[in-house]
Amino acid sequence: MPRQQLYTADQVLPGPTGERIPDGAVLVQNGTILLVGPRADVEAHASPTAEHRDFPGATILPGLINCHVHLVFDACGDPAQAAAQATHTELAGRADQLLRSGVTTVRDLGDRDGLAIQFRNQNPQGLRIVASGPPVTVPEGHCWFLGGAADGEAELRARVRQNAELGADVIKVMASGGQITPNSPKMWDTQFTTAELAAIVDEAHNAGLPVATHAHGTDAIAAATDAGVTTIEHCTWLREGGGGYDLRDDVAAKIAARGIFACVAWPSDWRGFMDRLGSARADQVVSRSAWMADHGIRMIPGTDAGAGTSGFDDYAGALELYEHLGFDRADIIEMATTTSAEALGVGNTTGQLAPGLSADLLVTAGDPLTDLANLRALQLVVARGQSIAMAVE
Known part of the structure; x- marks a missing residue:
């Protein structure tokens, strides 16, 4: 069986706007999301050999x-x-x-x-x-x-x-x-x-x-x-x-x-x-x-x-335009994930953190709902289940 990856953080924003999981987790296997939810629930379903990466004080959200x-x-x-x-x-x-x-x-x-x-x-x-x-x-x-x-x-x-x-x-x-x-x-x-x-x-x-x-x-x-x-x-x-x-x-x-x-x-x-x-x-x-x-x-x-x-x-810088235009930060994140996936015709593949979708996710230091600049403080990027070299703050 392919090895699982378990990502945990202070919160998970699975998308769309309004969905938030305090002390959340995402379980991934073979490039696909298996489970998203509260840490204890997801950990209970994870394989004993799962690679566990915990990010205290951080937020997990869709790529x-x-x-x-x-x-x-x-x-x-x-x-x-x-x-x-x-x-x-x-x-x-x-x-x-x-x-x-x-x-x-x-x-x-x-x-x-x-x-x-x-x-x-x-x-x-x-x-x-x-x-x-x-x-x-x-x-x-x-x-x-x-x-x-x-x-x-x-x-x-x-x-x-x-x-x-x-x-x-x-x-x-x-x-x-x-x-x-x-x-x-x-x-x-x-x-x-x-x-x-x-x-x-x-x-x-x-x-x-x-x-x-x-x-x-x-x-x-x-x-x-x-x-x-x-x-x-x-x-x-x-x-x-x-x-x-x-x-x-x-x-x-x-x-x-x-x-x-x-x-x-x-x-x-x-x-x-x-x-x-x-x-x-x-x-x-x-x-x-x-x-x-x-x-x-x-x-x-x-x-x-x-x-x-x-x-x-610096895509975070581009998204700050919409805050300047008066958009709510939660709505901006939804625009750049769930809504964009729908517009591009890939909503059944990516744009949210949900079972069966591609493991495209970010881990940010801090809360982007509080400050969009936290989208620059990336601790991890995962694209189609593949971890990308750590982004520089």
Whole structure:
């Protein structure tokens, strides 16, 4: 019989919000959670030969999920060059950084010719990767250099099928322009019609795949919503021409009613970004997020890691953005675990500590419900039952 691992701590937060087990324990065998509960109950079911690791004063919680990363980018400002030169060794280094920051699952939303998919297939242990392959875009459009450009419905459907054949878990489409591709449509420009986006969604659904849609402009957000996408990335609500925000109540209500998730994908250094925006624009960002929450739009966290200067470490710093926006700490942790797992379609595998789910868990010194900074004080990271080298505080 494979050896069991018994983890005990002052408390276990199994997820979702409100569930807390004082003096709790998690029993793991062969990468799967066998039992979660009060220490005495779990210890009574553990094998006499179980490896027991006790963490006084600590908290055990599910591994975190970063819903928006790019493993082929290097956070050094030239994504096209980084993607062209990316190797499996570099992806492995970035995956290790993510794990050491407490992230046990990521959604990779744009690689070069399926490189992240290949890396995922060759590394069945450690970091769980939900990957899209090359994002679907227009010729010379946003991130065209990743190899996903297509023109017209027939080519768009063919591109979706190609990504599915590569082994994609999700289809990524660039509904608007972006910031990192020179001489391409602006962030607020719409790259596809609603009909074209609907064709992409239809072809993806034929392959059993969800659709994640990059959309900064409000017109692109509206088109993606009408097309029936699964998640909207960035969801910036930029007015056509870039003159501020265009917050449309009817579109927001539709996003909420259709259960579409929003991932704003801000980096860990969001404070520096807000400083560069200036106080007036920063206040608008805060009010925009509150407006989305008031409309019932479900939000999931991500960092766009690799793009721009967004790194692969300090996920706790990225989550502190949501506390700044007014979210409760317990809700933030649920967003980064249970809710994100649901949004990514892996809720039957991870996102909570429950029997039968993957052994993806963290041990933090202190209580993250008291201070999110405790998510940086990691004493242990376990991904799919595999202990990761101790993270540095």
